[in-house]
Amino acid sequence: MPDALPERPRLAPGVRLHFDKTREAWVLLGPERVIETEGPASDILSRCDGTRTVSQIVDELAVLYTAEASEIARDVEDMLAELAAKRMLV
Amino acid sequence: MSHGDTRTELPAPLGLLAELTHRCPLACPYCSNPLALDDRSDELDAATWGRVFREAAAMGVLQVHLSGGEPASRRDLVEIVALARDAGLYTNLITSAIGLDRSRLSRLKDAGLDHVQLSLQDVQAATADHIAGYSGAHRRKLSFAEAVHELGLALTVNAVIHRANIDHVSALVEVAAALGAGRVEIAHAQYYGWALRNRRALMPTRDQVMRAMQEMESIRPRYVGRLVIDMVVPDYYARRPKACVGGWGRRSLNVTPSGRVLPCHAAESIPGLQFWSVLERPLLEIWRRSPAFQAFRGTDWMAEPCRSCEMREIDFGGCRCQAMAITGDPRATDPACELSSHHELIQAIAEQDASGAVEEYVYRGRPTAIPIH
Numbered sequence: 001m002p003d004a005l006p007e008r009p010r011l012a013p014g015v016r017l018h019f020d021k022t023r024e025a026w027v028l029l030g031p032e033r034v035i036e037t038e039g040p041a042s043d044i045l046s047r048c049d050g051t052r053t054v055s056q057i058v059d060e061l062a063v064l065y066t067a068e069a070s071e072i073a074r075d076v077e078d079m080l081a082e083l084a085a086k087r088m089l090v
Numbered sequence: 091m092s093h094g095d096t097r098t099e100l101p102a103p104l105g106l107l108a109e110l111t112h113r114c115p116l117a118c119p120y121c122s123n124p125l126a127l128d129d130r131s132d133e134l135d136a137a138t139w140g141r142v143f144r145e146a147a148a149m150g151v152l153q154v155h156l157s158g159g160e161p162a163s164r165r166d167l168v169e170i171v172a173l174a175r176d177a178g179l180y181t182n183l184i185t186s187a188i189g190l191d192r193s194r195l196s197r198l199k200d201a202g203l204d205h206v207q208l209s210l211q212d213v214q215a216a217t218a219d220h221i222a223g224y225s226g227a228h229r230r231k232l233s234f235a236e237a238v239h240e241l242g243l244a245l246t247v248n249a250v251i252h253r254a255n256i257d258h259v260s261a262l263v264e265v266a267a268a269l270g271a272g273r274v275e276i277a278h279a280q281y282y283g284w285a286l287r288n289r290r291a292l293m294p295t296r297d298q299v300m301r302a303m304q305e306m307e308s309i310r311p312r313y314v315g316r317l318v319i320d321m322v323v324p325d326y327y328a329r330r331p332k333a334c335v336g337g338w339g340r341r342s343l344n345v346t347p348s349g350r351v352l353p354c355h356a357a358e359s360i361p362g363l364q365f366w367s368v369l370e371r372p373l374l375e376i377w378r379r380s381p382a383f384q385a386f387r388g389t390d391w392m393a394e395p396c397r398s399c400e401m402r403e404i405d406f407g408g409c410r411c412q413a414m415a416i417t418g419d420p421r422a423t424d425p426a427c428e429l430s431s432h433h434e435l436i437q438a439i440a441e442q443d444a445s446g447a448v449e450e451y452v453y454r455g456r457p458t459a460i461p462i463h
Contacts, residue, residue, distance in 0.1 A: 004315050012272060014205040014244020018180070022102050022150035029180040031205045031246050031273050032320065034104055034152055087272050087318050 005081050009057075010050030012090045017045050030088055040065060044076055048089055054080065100378060102150025105342040106179075107157055107355065108139065110170065112347050114160040115188045117223035117453035118211065120250050120285035120292055122355050123159065127455070132348040136166045138368065140173035142345060145373040151343075153180040155207075159347070162189035168197045175202030182207060184248075187234035188227060192241075195234070199241050206238050207246040207275075212255045213265055221254060223453040232269070239270035246273040251302065251324075252292035253444065259302045260309050267317045274317060276306060278324035282356035282411055284454045291451050293443035299324045326440035330401070331408025331424035338410060339383035343373075351376045353383055356411040360385075360420045386410050386420070393421055395429045 011017070015030040017037075026042035028035040037045065043064060047057045055069075058076050062069040083089045112127040134142075143154060154174050161167055162185055174181040182205045183198065190198075195206075210231060212218035218228040238245045247266035251259060259276055266274035278299070279285050279292050294302075310319055325332055335342055335354045344352040349368040357363060364381040377383060385391065389402050396407040407413075408424020416425045416439070417432045425432035 012244070013242055014272065016180070016204070018152065018178075020150070020152060027152065029152060029204075031182065031207070031244060031318075085315050087315060 004084050005054060005077060006084060006090055008050050008053055009048040009080055009084065009089045011045070011048055012087055015088050017042060028083075028088060033086075033088070035088070041079065044079060048080070101340060103146075103340075103342050103377060104150070104152050106143075106146045106151045106154045107342065107344040108142070108154055108174075109157050109159065109344065109346050109355070110139070110161045110164050110167070111159040113163040114158055114186065114455070115163070115224055116160065116186050116227060117456050118209075118221060118250070118284070119223075119288040119451035119453060120252060120279045121454045122280070122283050122285065123454065124283050124356070124358055125287065127159075128347040133164075134345075134347065134349050134368070136169045136173065138349070139170050140177070142368050142373060143174045143177035143179055145368075146343075147177040147179055149374045149377060151179065153182060155182045155184055157184040160186050160188060162186075162194070168194070168201050171198050171203050172201040175204075180204050185209070186222070186227065187231045188224070190234060192237040195237050195243075196241060199243055203243065205244045205246065207248055208235055208238070208271075210247055210249050210262065210265065212249075213258050213261045217254065221451075223451070223456065235269040235271070244273075245269065245271045246275060247271045248275040248277060250277050250279050251294075252279045253294045253298070254292075256294045256298045256302050260305050263306075263309060263313070263317070263319060267313065271317060273320065275320045275322065277322035280322065281326070281415070282359065284452070286415060287452055289439075290443045290446045293326070293440055294324070295444040296327050296441065298444075299327050325409075325412070325424075325426040326436055328426045329428045331405050331412075331426040333405045334409035334412075334424070337403075337406040338386040339377070340387070340406075343377060343383075351380065351382075353386070354411065357382060359411050360414050391421060393423075396423050399429065 018027050018029050020027045026037045028037060040061060044057060044061060047060060054077060058069050058073045061072055061076060080089060111133055112123050113130060161183060171181055181203050183203055184207045186209050208231060211221040215228040219225050235245060247269060249262045263274055281289050285292060313319060339353045344355050345368060350365040351368060352365060363385055366376045366380040392402060392407055396402050408426055410420045412424050413422040414420040416436050423430040425436040
């Protein structure tokens with residue numbers, strides 16, 4: 001659902017990224033929701049600040065993980081679209 | 091994993107329901123509070139709540155739900171919210187809106203409030219106010235929602251569903267969307283506390299329930315990405331039980347206004363359980379060792395058909411309080427389950443209550459029943 005992807009994604013009101021010391025993991029906290037993030041998810045979500053475009057986020061991730069932007073774009077977009085459908089991102 | 095506790099594999103809880111007070115200006119007939127309400131003079135002070143929040147966060151709790159009664163009936167609510175956020179907790183306020191004007195809401199936001207959950211009783215003011223037992227409530231809720239939206243706070247609308255409003259479920263969702271909510275809970279009444287007392291006035295018919303469920307499924311696609319719709323299912327008409335509180339003593343705990351720690355808000359309806367208080371022991375010790383938490387933790391307490399059921403670690407035998415209320419035995423399979431020997435009984439109760447002529451609510455905290463128009 002690429003059309004559901006916000007141009008400059010940011011965490012929805014009432015959603016925040018939190019480091020859970022007990023479980024030693026980044027979690028996304030929202031209304032009646034706790035989503036554990038895995039792998040690069042927290043690096044993607046911490047860049048969803050409403051100023052960066054999706055392609056900027058992809059480019060920064062590519063640098064961070066020394067990967068080709070074209071190889072990771074699909075995964076990043078899928079993750080963002082899924083969270084947007086759950087209204088964790090707007 | 092938590093704290094090298096090799097004695098058990100007890101997971102850390104995720105949520106804390108903090109019942110700040112049992113006082114409430116509304117008198118909803120389905121209130122989940124117990125029939126015996128805690129007295130104001132016994133309420134924990136803000137400093138004690140602050141300690142409870144810090145202990146909860148240290149043991150792995152991520153979210154606190156400030157509830158009641160009406161939490162805004164506490165004059166020190168802003169201080170309590172600040173203490174919850176200082177402890178690092180995601181802070182959710184569950185409110186009727188009564189007692190929260192815009193300036194107080196703004197101070198709550200400044201104190202770090204993450205999210206507001208507002209109750210609506212119905213879509214029309216006259217019926218909504220009648221259900222709440224409070225004249226003018228609905229209008230105040232609508233202007234409160236506007237203030238929440240203007241301040242940029244996240245909003246969930248919660249509507250408890252019963253015979254008087256079940257034919258309006260899609261209209262309730264529409265109102266929630268129009269108010270700027272990001273999430274709506276269509277919560278079919280759960281029959282504990284005052285709701286159990288009022289079951290004959292609240293229970294919808296099976297046809298109404300089926301229609302409402304179909305209506306919800308048909309409108310769901312049009313709200314994807316705009317409004318999250320969560321349902322609490324009407325389990326008297328169900329075939330399988332709900333996984334009540336995600337399993338007893340497994341994911342969440344509840345602290346009453348006077349500091350007793352319960353595995354769920356209705357747990358005091360089960361005779362013989364021994365509850366420990368935050369005034370006497372640290373929260374972690376209560377979570378791990380309190381007799382009430384140990385009573386139905388895991389699967390060892392189960393009898394058949396739960397004991398050998400392949401669903402036993404998925405639904406945990408359903409709800410202990412419902413087993414108690416319907417069968418008189420808190421160890422029994424939740425009668426909402428079709429494998430329960432009391433399943434026909436709970437369905438018969440639902441159908442009989444739904445067809446009954448009794449149409450009076452017993453309002454909580456009010457001396458007499460008032461007839462419904």
